[in-house]
Amino acid sequence: MKKKWTTKDFPVGIYQLNHDLSVNFQMNRFYNWSNDDVLLEQMKSLDKADQTYSSLINDFKELGNKALADNQTLRAAMYFRAAEFYLPESDPAKQKLREKFIELSNKFYQIDDKQHFLIPYEDGELSAYQLISPSPRGTILFINGFDGYIEELTKMMLVYRDAGYNVIYFDGPGQGHALEKNKMPLTSQWEKPVKVILDYFNATEVTAIGMSLGGNLVLHAAAFEKRIKRVVCFDILPSLFNCVTRQLPESLKKQISTDLEKNENGTAINAALNDLMQQSLMVQWAIQQGMHVLGTKTPYDFIKQALTYDTNEISALVNQDVLLLAGQDDHYVALDQLPLQMSTLSNAHSLTARIFTDKEAAANHCQLGNLGLAISTILNWLNQVQ
Numbered sequence: 001m002k003k004k005w006t007t008k009d010f011p012v013g014i015y016q017l018n019h020d021l022s023v024n025f026q027m028n029r030f031y032n033w034s035n036d037d038v039l040l041e042q043m044k045s046l047d048k049a050d051q052t053y054s055s056l057i058n059d060f061k062e063l064g065n066k067a068l069a070d071n072q073t074l075r076a077a078m079y080f081r082a083a084e085f086y087l088p089e090s091d092p093a094k095q096k097l098r099e100k101f102i103e104l105s106n107k108f109y110q111i112d113d114k115q116h117f118l119i120p121y122e123d124g125e126l127s128a129y130q131l132i133s134p135s136p137r138g139t140i141l142f143i144n145g146f147d148g149y150i151e152e153l154t155k156m157m158l159v160y161r162d163a164g165y166n167v168i169y170f171d172g173p174g175q176g177h178a179l180e181k182n183k184m185p186l187t188s189q190w191e192k193p194v195k196v197i198l199d200y201f202n203a204t205e206v207t208a209i210g211m212s213l214g215g216n217l218v219l220h221a222a223a224f225e226k227r228i229k230r231v232v233c234f235d236i237l238p239s240l241f242n243c244v245t246r247q248l249p250e251s252l253k254k255q256i257s258t259d260l261e262k263n264e265n266g267t268a269i270n271a272a273l274n275d276l277m278q279q280s281l282m283v284q285w286a287i288q289q290g291m292h293v294l295g296t297k298t299p300y301d302f303i304k305q306a307l308t309y310d311t312n313e314i315s316a317l318v319n320q321d322v323l324l325l326a327g328q329d330d331h332y333v334a335l336d337q338l339p340l341q342m343s344t345l346s347n348a349h350s351l352t353a354r355i356f357t358d359k360e361a362a363a364n365h366c367q368l369g370n371l372g373l374a375i376s377t378i379l380n381w382l383n384q385v386q
Contacts, residue, residue: 005158007372011035013361014369018047021331022282023056025368026085030078032371033152039075053086053281060086061097068104077104081152086285089292098180102151109154119200121173121193124182128170128197129154131161138386139203141194141228142169143221145212146240147289149176153211156375163379168201172217174293185295188308190217191224198227205229207382212332212366213237215325216309223317230385232323232378235366237333238341240309244290244302246334247283248276256303266300273299315344321385324353325374329363352381 010032017031017040018024027043046059064079077100084097106112111129118125129150140160144150150171157167171177172193174186187193198206207230210218215233222228237243245253252272259269277284277299290302322345326338338353345351354377356362360370367374 005155005162007159007375009035009155009159010370010372010375012370012372014364015040015044017043018051019049020051020281022285023051025331025364026082028364028368030082032368033155034074034078036072036075036078038072039078053285057083057086064100073104074108077101077108080104081149085147088288095180098149102149105151105154109158111151111154117200118177119170119196121178121196122184124178124184126170126172126193126197127177128168128200129157130201131157131167131169133161133164133166135164136166137164138382139166139168139206141197141203141206141208142167143190143194143208143210143214143218144169144171144175145210145214145217145237146293148212151176156371159375160379165207168197168203168206170197174295179293183295186293186309188217188220190220194221194225194228198225203227207232209234209378211235213240213309216240216311219311219318220314222320222322223314226320228320230321230323230382231318232381233325233341234374234378235325235327235330235333236338236341238311238337238344240306241303242334242337243332244286244306246332247280247286252276256300259300260304260307266298266304269300269303270298273303311341312344315341316346318345319347319349321350322348322352323378323381324351325367325377326353326355327363327365327367328355328357330365332365350385 014028017027031040042063060079060083064076067076067079080097081101084094084101087094115129117128119128150169157169160167173184178184204227206228208218208222208228209232211234215235216237218231222231256269259266273287277287287299294302294305296302296305324341326335328335342353356367360373362370362373
């Protein structure tokens with residue numbers, strides 16, 4: 001009998017796995033998507049005071065190969081994803097690990113070639129999946145974020161399908177296949193890839209859910225693509241610039257603001273950011289990933305480009321039903337961004353907001369620690385507004 005996926009397939013709880021805040025968050029992320037207690041215990045053992053990304057990558061690869069030898073398909077997939085996550089674009093091992101992760105993940109979840117589509121887009125193609133519910137109540141279009149591969153989220157997509165929705169999930173420009181295979185950078189004009197996806201699948205009335213940076217992109221899409229009838233920001237991320245600069249020292253934030261106002265070339269900022277990257281694993285990863293995703297050559301250019309990912313200019317064009325999710329202790333997006341985001345959505349058909357707390361084990365970015373609660377919240381909201 002085919003398994004029915006539910007919100008109970010996600011664990012509850014956030015764990016102290018690593019002394020580095022960012023690495024700890026990512027390790028919890030890999031555990032949340034796998035719900036594998038062996039993986040949890042193994043990751044705890046990797047914490048070292050002198051750890052580097054290189055040492056973590058080697059540890060993850062070793063554990064991935066061990067899991068593969070033990071026939072633990074999903075565990076192996078998550079370890080290869082974890083290793084790949086920290087590799088720079090220039091490393092030839094990155095693509096091999098990515099392909100291994102996708103192959104193993106799809107094998108575990110029994111996603112076959114008939115459910116996968118490569119859709120022409122500009123000078124490349126978008127990678128999309130479609131899951132069909134036997135008795136669909138509607139269609140969910142799922143939009144990914146800043147650093148994920150859509151295959152990482154397959155379990156969630158299966159929960160939506162088994163809750164009675166057809167599901168289309170894809171990696172757009174700056175994500176997954178489009179980025180790694182076609183070198184296609186991110187765009188804030190997210191209505192363009194969404195139009196191509198909706199046209200391809202002939203989808204006319206959809207609920208669009210954007211996760212992490214997708215919570216920004218989904219509003220950009222909904223402002224101009226009215227086949228989107230309902231919008232979920234999972235979580236809110238109204239300003240990529242604020243999100244990135246939040247991780248920086250106050251003195252550097254002021255320097256960036258001054259340089260942007262004067263339209264400086266960013267030489268001093270690049271030097272300061274390069275120094276900071278040597279001191280902080282989180283900043284090092286965020287800047288490298290940002291340059292890769294947005295297709296910029298310098299840290300300063302990435303930060304300048306991040307300014308275009310702001311929902312203030314387009315929010316008044318969003319006239320659909322909107323659900324905003326926010327984590328009380330989100331270390332990427334400050335909670336004060338929620339009332340700001342709400343205030344800009346002046347023409348929404350309806351506007352609902354939900355703050356998740358530490359007591360619910362859901363206060364982190366995108367409710368890491370209680371993904372099942374976030375999904376239940378979205379499904380309950382859909383029951384009310386549809």
